[in-house]
Every structure is written in structure tokens, then in C-alpha cells.
Amino acid sequence: MTRRAAASPVIVAAAGAAGGLTLYALGHTLWYGLEERGIALAFGILIAVGELARWGGRGAPGAVAREPAPLGAAGALAYALLGESGGAPTHHGVLQIIAVVAAATLAGAVPHVALGRGPSLDHLIRRILTVSFAAVCFQPLYNSGELQELVGLGPWYALWLVAVLVFTALCDAVLSAVLTRARTHWPYGPLLRDELRALVGIGSAVGATGAVMSLAVAVAGLWALPVFSAPLLLTQLAFRRYAAVRTTYRQTITSLARATEIAGYTPSGHARRVAALSCAVGRDLGLSEADLTVLEYAALMHDIGQLSLVDPIPAGATALLPPADQRRIALLGGAVVRQTGVPSDVAVVVERQADPYRDQPLTARIVRTANAYDELSRSAGPSGMLTALERLRLGTAHDYHPEVVESLSRVVGRGV
Incomplete structure (x- = not known):
């Protein structure tokens, strides 16, 4: 809020x-x-x-x-x-x-x-x-x-x-x-x-x-x-x-994204929080309205690949997994997204969210950073915000783009 x-x-x-x-x-x-x-x-x-x-x-x-x-x-x-x-x-x-x-x-x-x-x-x-x-x-x-x-x-x-x-x-x-x-x-x-x-x-x-x-x-x-x-x-x-059709379309994607929460793979509200953070960071970095729409849909569905796992990840925290596992879940998620009729640009963002940030499009960098922030801040207790931002800054050498992390810091500082 x-x-x-x-x-x-x-x-x-x-x-x-x-x-x-x-x-x-x-x-x-x-x-x-x-x-x-x-x-x-x-x-x-x-x-x-x-x-x-x-x-x-x-x-x-x-x-x-x-x-x-x-x-x-x-x-x-x-x-x-x-x-x-x-x-x-x-x-x-x-x-x-x-x-x-x-x-x-x-x-x-x-x-x-x-x-x-x-x-x-x-x-x-x-x-x-x-x-x-x-x-x-x-x-x-x-x-x-x-x-x-x-x-x-x-x-x-x-x-x-x-x-x-x-x-x-x-x-x-x-x-x-x-x-x-x-x-x-x-x-x-x-x-x-x-x-x-x-x-x-x-x-x-x-x-x-x-x-x-x-x-x-x-x-x-x-x-x-x-x-x-x-x-x-x-x-x-x-x-x-x-506008009514677009709203219904968005609600359908939101409902589909909640499948991981209903199945117990991710915490309640995680997809919605990541989407809100991602859109705020995208705004801060100057994305267009069209790119923001793709970013929101990808952020809502970024964890959909976890439905293919036999055993859920504890608390759905993919940011703490080895890179190979993150990549596999992202590819599975992209394959699911492509079957839903959502624009292919959304599937690309979901697939590439686990790539090294130097190879990612900006939208995938944002989703990855927002997802990690929500997971890290949730697990760190009362000092979650500062701890999560510190760990993200430490990961800017390989995992998270420095500009996106700093934008996230500004957004969080404004209370989003």
C-alpha cells in the first residue's frame, strides 16, 4: 500500500x-x-x-x-x-x-x-x-x-x-x-x-x-x-x-496466477505484491504503458512454473535456489504461459527471469529483483526491508542489475 x-x-x-x-x-x-x-x-x-x-x-x-x-x-x-x-x-x-x-x-x-x-x-x-x-x-x-x-x-x-x-x-x-x-x-x-x-x-x-x-x-x-x-x-x-474486456482479461490472469498460492506453492499475496513492486519500479525507470502491461502480467505469473514441481519449495522462495533450478522453473513457467493465450512477450519475461542479468531484458530484470525482494524481506522479520535491500546490493555482481536495485530502493522508500 x-x-x-x-x-x-x-x-x-x-x-x-x-x-x-x-x-x-x-x-x-x-x-x-x-x-x-x-x-x-x-x-x-x-x-x-x-x-x-x-x-x-x-x-x-x-x-x-x-x-x-x-x-x-x-x-x-x-x-x-x-x-x-x-x-x-x-x-x-x-x-x-x-x-x-x-x-x-x-x-x-x-x-x-x-x-x-x-x-x-x-x-x-x-x-x-x-x-x-x-x-x-x-x-x-x-x-x-x-x-x-x-x-x-x-x-x-x-x-x-x-x-x-x-x-x-x-x-x-x-x-x-x-x-x-x-x-x-x-x-x-x-x-x-x-x-x-x-x-x-x-x-x-x-x-x-x-x-x-x-x-x-x-x-x-x-x-x-x-x-x-x-x-x-x-x-x-x-x-x-x-475496457471491460481488458479488465476481465486481467482478472483472469490474476486468478491463474493465484493457482500457485491455492496449491500451497507460494505464500498468499506474493504474486500481487511482486506485480505491484514491478510496476512501480517500471514506472520509476520510465517504461511505456505497453511495457508496463507486459511487466504486470509477467510478474503475476512469474511463479507459475512451480506447479510442475513434485515437492513445493519451502515458502516458495525461488530466489534461494541454485541457478540451474531457477532456470528450469522459469522455462517451465514460460511453457505454461504460452499455453494460456497470453502474449508471447509475457512468456519471454517469465522464461528469462532466471538468466544472468546482463543477458536479460529490462522487464525480466525487474521481475527477478522484485521477486527476490519480496521473498527476502518476508523471511528476514522486522528488519526485512533493510536486510533484503542489503542482500540485493550484494548480489549486483551477477544476479541483480544495480540500476534496478537502486530503483527498487527508491520505490520502497516511498512506501510502495
């Missing part, structure tokens, strides 16, 4: 900026009233519905959550980039946009909060700050008439919207990586890389839908909202089905 720590100054500053901006925008809007109330209500309902339909899939331990409410995000961006409705110019400004988006997001999140699965603080911060950025880039120029003088209302206008969306998406990726880095202390570079890769998928769909919505409403009016939001809503439902 992760030890709770004081809130990072970065998160406090971001939350303060988003919260202060929201309160000021709400106060300003309540004081001066809403411009184009029908339009504000329509977009508010769309954003709230998007939040009501939010989803979340479970990935590797500690995995970064992607956009859980793409319809709500697209609606918020469309409202921020709206200049006309049915051919008539709109007059809502940046503060009204922030107020409507914040109020609708919170309203749509109420049922989820009541069920104990409301949006995270990072999600709310990103929604407010990124929509504010898009609105500031578009609304002042449009309302002053300068945008029309610069690009007109033809193709260049659409390109301007796309440019604003691209910069907004980049800002959101940077902000997400910064917040995750502040919360978890994972390396910033890999976090930003994963966020940028995610823009190609759901991020591009959200941005494109937001741009199309704003352009369609400008021509056809509010009737365009349900027409252009339906495809993204259907896509969101498809993603929910896909």
Missing part, C-alpha cells in the same frame, strides 16, 4: 489556480448574468451528459488515467471555440465559458461522487485550465473582430480552430504529465511521451469532435449538437466495452 504524503506544491498551485479561476468566473457570471442562456444551457447539458457517461478502465497498478469523459471534454472545447450559432454571432466571454463548463462538469459528476467513483482532482484541474486556455486563445480575438480580419470565415478560420485545438491538446498533455509527476515522482519524460501518444487516439477524437461541433453549430444552430455528439458517444460506449 502506498504511504500517504503531503500534497505537492505543484498540485496545490494548479488546484489553487483552477479553483480561483472557477470561483471568479462563477461569481462574475452570477453577477452579470448569462449571455445567450439557451446556448449556455444546451452546452451545459451536453457537458453534464458527457460526465454522466464517463468511464474508467483499470490497467497496470498506478497506470495513468486517460480522458474518462470524452463527450464532456469535446462539448467543453466546442463551447470555448464557439463564435456563432445559426449564423448569429455569440457574445459569451471567457469567464462565462469557464463558469458553464465548471458547473456542468460538477453537476454531471455528482452521481459518480455519490457512488464513490467521482472524477479525480487532476481531471478537474485539467478540464478547467485547458478549456480556459482554448477560450483565451479564441474568444477575445473573435469578439473584437480581429480574428475575422486576419483569417476571415473560410478555410483559414477552420485551420485557426485546428491550431488552437492542437496547442490546447499539447498544453493538456504537458499539464497531465506535470501533475502525475508531482503526485507519483515518476520520471517526467516517459509520462509526457505516453500522454503525447494518447493524443493520437482518444485525444484526436475529442479535439476533432469539438472543432466540428463549433463549426456545425455556427451554421446549423444547436440542432447540430446531438447529431455530432452521437458518434463520439457511441465510440465512448465501445471504449467502455473494450
